[in-house]
Amino acid sequence: MNTQDNWLIEVNRKIERGKINFPEREYKKYKIDKLQRIAKLVSEMSYDCTECKGYRVDIDQLADNLDQLILNPEEHKKNHFGTIKKITDHLTKKHKIKKKGSLIKNVGLGSIILIVSQLGKEWKDWSDPVRITAVAILIIVIFLAIFIGKYIDNKIDKKGELL
Ligand SMILES: [Zn+2]
Numbered sequence: 001m002n003t004q005d006n007w008l009i010e011v012n013r014k015i016e017r018g019k020i021n022f023p024e025r026e027y028k029k030y031k032i033d034k035l036q037r038i039a040k041l042v043s044e045m046s047y048d049c050t051e052c053k054g055y056r057v058d059i060d061q062l063a064d065n066l067d068q069l070i071l072n073p074e075e076h077k078k079n080h081f082g083t084i085k086k087i088t089d090h091l092t093k094k095h096k097i098k099k100k101g102s103l104i105k106n107v108g109l110g111s112i113i114l115i116v117s118q119l120g121k122e123w124k125d126w127s128d129p130v131r132i133t134a135v136a137i138l139i140i141v142i143f144l145a146i147f148i149g150k151y152i153d154n155k156i157d158k159k160g161e162l163l
Contacts, residue, residue: 005043007043007056008039008040008043011039011056011059011060011063012036012039014060014063014064014066015032015035015036015039015063015066018063018066018067019032019066021066021067021070022066022070026070030069030077030080031081031084032066034084034088034163035059035062035063035084037163038059038084038087038088038091038163039059039063041091041095041097041163042055042056042059042087042091043056045091045095049094049095051090051094052090055086055087055090058083058086058087059083059087061083062079062080062083062084065079065080088163091163092163097163098156098163099163100153100157100163103149103150103152103153104146104149104150104153106149107142107145107146107149108142108146111142111145111146114138114142115135115138115139115142
């Protein structure tokens with residue numbers, strides 16, 4: 001148990017050291033924060049997931065390569081983004097980790113489908129005040145849903161369980 005925590009400490013140390021060289025924009029572009037979140041999740045999951053255990057090697061490699069990435073992005077970015085995507089896919093599919101904003105996206109998408117289905121149903125009756133009221137209420141509900149979705153999203157994010 002201890003060795004894995006030590007692994008995370010060591011990786012974070014490497015990332016912290018490597019990211020000093022990244023200008024703010026590059027730092028975001030290369031998803032350095034995400035890399036740290038992934039490392040934390042992989043560290044937790046690798047107690048009972050052999051794939052996550054294997055990903056620790058990949059993350060180690062990315063953390064070691066941060067200097068190279070900033071010096072020679074063309075050569076290294078493909079591997080960098082590819083590895084992040086590979087591990088993200090595994091975490092979302094196998095461990096059901098949610099991506100940031102996915103809740104809001106789902107609520108938003110559901111709402112749009114609802115509205116479109118409402119619009120499509122009886123387009124002719126748009127002058128009907130009952131209908132206008134219904135749509136107005138629907139729009140308010142959607143805003144509330146997005147607001148609540150964002151709130152829950154932030155709460156999960158604080159616990160560090162989002163990607
Ligand atoms: Zn896993």
